[in-house]
Amino acid sequence: MSQQVKAVVARAKGAPVELVTIVVPDPGPGEALVRVQACGVCHTDLHYRNGGINDEFPFLLGHEAAGVVEAVGPDVTGVAAGDFVILNWRAVCGTCRACLRGEPQYCFSTFNATQKMRLEDGTELSPALGIGAFAEKTLVAAGQCTKIDPAAAPEAAGLLGCGVMAGAGAAINTGGVQRGQSVAVIGCGGVGAAAIAGARLVGANRIIAIDIDDHKLDVAREFGATHTINSKALDLDGVVAAIRDLTGGFGADVVIEAVGRPETYQQAFYGRDLAGTVVLVGVPNPQMTLELPLIDVFGRGGALKSSWYGDCLPSRDFPMLIDLFQQGRFPLDKFVSEQISIDDIEAAFEKMEHGEVLRSVVVLP
Ligand SMILES: NC(=O)c1ccc[n+]([C@@H]2O[C@H](COP(=O)([O-])OP(=O)(O)OC[C@H]3O[C@@H](n4cnc5c(N)ncnc54)[C@H](O)[C@@H]3O)[C@@H](O)[C@H]2O)c1
Ligand SMILES: [Zn+2]
Ligand SMILES: [Zn+2]
Numbered sequence: 327m328s329q330q331v332k333a334v335v336a337r338a339k340g341a342p343v344e345l346v347t348i349v350v351p352d353p354g355p356g357e358a359l360v361r362v363q364a365c366g367v368c369h370t371d372l373h374y375r376n377g378g379i380n381d382e383f384p385f386l387l388g389h390e391a392a393g394v395v396e397a398v399g400p401d402v403t404g405v406a407a408g409d410f411v412i413l414n415w416r417a418v419c420g421t422c423r424a425c426l427r428g429e430p431q432y433c434f435s436t437f438n439a440t441q442k443m444r445l446e447d448g449t450e451l452s453p454a455l456g457i458g459a460f461a462e463k464t465l466v467a468a469g470q471c472t473k474i475d476p477a478a479a480p481e482a483a484g485l486l487g488c489g490v491m492a493g494a495g496a497a498i499n500t501g502g503v504q505r506g507q508s509v510a511v512i513g514c515g516g517v518g519a520a521a522i523a524g525a526r527l528v529g530a531n532r533i534i535a536i537d538i539d540d541h542k543l544d545v546a547r548e549f550g551a552t553h554t555i556n557s558k559a560l561d562l563d564g565v566v567a568a569i570r571d572l573t574g575g576f577g578a579d580v581v582i583e584a585v586g587r588p589e590t591y592q593q594a595f596y597g598r599d600l601a602g603t604v605v606l607v608g609v610p611n612p613q614m615t616l617e618l619p620l621i622d623v624f625g626r627g628g629a630l631k632s633s634w635y636g637d638c639l640p641s642r643d644f645p646m647l648i649d650l651f652q653q654g655r656f657p658l659d660k661f662v663s664e665q666i667s668i669d670d671i672e673a674a675f676e677k678m679e680h681g682e683v684l685r686s687v688v689v690l691p
Contacts, residue, residue: 388461496607
């Protein structure tokens with residue numbers, strides 16, 4: 327048996343997304359069927375619709391979601407019908423090199439449902455990040471479901487499934503930010519704001535937010551920025567001087583780049599203290615290149631890292647951050663700029679491009 331549900335599909339490069347009926351199979355071995363309650367609109371969905379990820383159209387968009395497991399395949403033991411879950415795009419496989427050396431947060435696998443969701447005419451859909459949650463129901467690998475406290479609001483909880491985890495994890499896990507450190511975050515959209523919130527959570531006492539948009543800097547203060555720099559009219563030296571001014575002349579211990587551009591990466595590289603850490607969480611496009619004097623890479627020491635999904639381990643990090651959210655110590659709900667219906671995604675893309683929102687979240691009845 328299969329079910330027909332409403333879902334949002336990108337059929338062709340750059341074309342507006344469409345709300346259509348899709349066919350979702352019953353869960354087979356290792357799979358779970360999830361009734362989606364909320365799903366955030368992430369920049370990566372727009373990248374998919376614009377052909378910036380790959381050409382495997384049609385895409386079933388949406389990947390920042392929370393919902394309730396409706397049914398599981400015959401051999402599934404980790405989750406059960408009725409569980410409230412966040413969907414993750416890092417289902418740990420347990421058998422790759424990273425898993426075997428005890429570092430499942432770097433699991434190399436992409437562990438997704440094996441059966442395909444389809445359009446009514448039988449065309450196979452490519453779910454965004456193996457999830458596809460702008461849909462009333464979606465089919466995922468059971469390991470993509472991370473069980474959390476059902477008391478958490480779905481529209482906030484789902485955001486941990488991508489951007490908020492990526493940003494907070496870039497600070498906490500990848501950057502290893504510690505109490506008393508100085509942190510600069512370049513680019514204060516949803517991901518950068520989450521990096522700021524993460525840095526505050528672990529006790530950074532100087533958090534410098536850098537953006538070209540004053541409104542984003544106001545928002546950054548709400549998430550914990552202690553200082554802000556509007557870099558719109560500044561060149562590389564100007565940004566670096568501004569960061570040094572705020573850090574006793576040294577530069578920040580950790581600089582997080584959450585834009586994904588060579589010029590902001592250079593700001594991060596020179597804006598950190600000697601032996602400091604740069605974390606690249608912004609996603610560059612494949613054409614971008616970086617030029618740096620090799621002697622500076624050598625001479626300045628420290629660590630140059632990039633962060634995928636905040637180096638998170640969903641089973642460890644999602645329940646922990648939900649706990650802290652419910653205790654009022656991690657402002658997950660503040661990332662929800664607006665709640666929208668499933669046929670409003672094109673408008674949400676536009677607001678995102680104009681910098682009007684941190685996150686629009688689709689809420690399903
Ligand atoms: N690494 C991961 O796992 C992961 C996960 C999700 C998203 N991302 C990436 O993180 C990046 C940020 O995502 P987002 O959702 O916050 O996007 P966003 O569009 O909401 O935010 C980007 C911010 O950068 C600012 N900005 C643009 N150019 C700038 C410049 N030259 N200097 C300073 N600030 C500048 C914008 O004003 C905006 O506030 C994207 O590249 C996204 O693809 C990475
Ligand atoms: Zn693995
Ligand atoms: Zn995303």
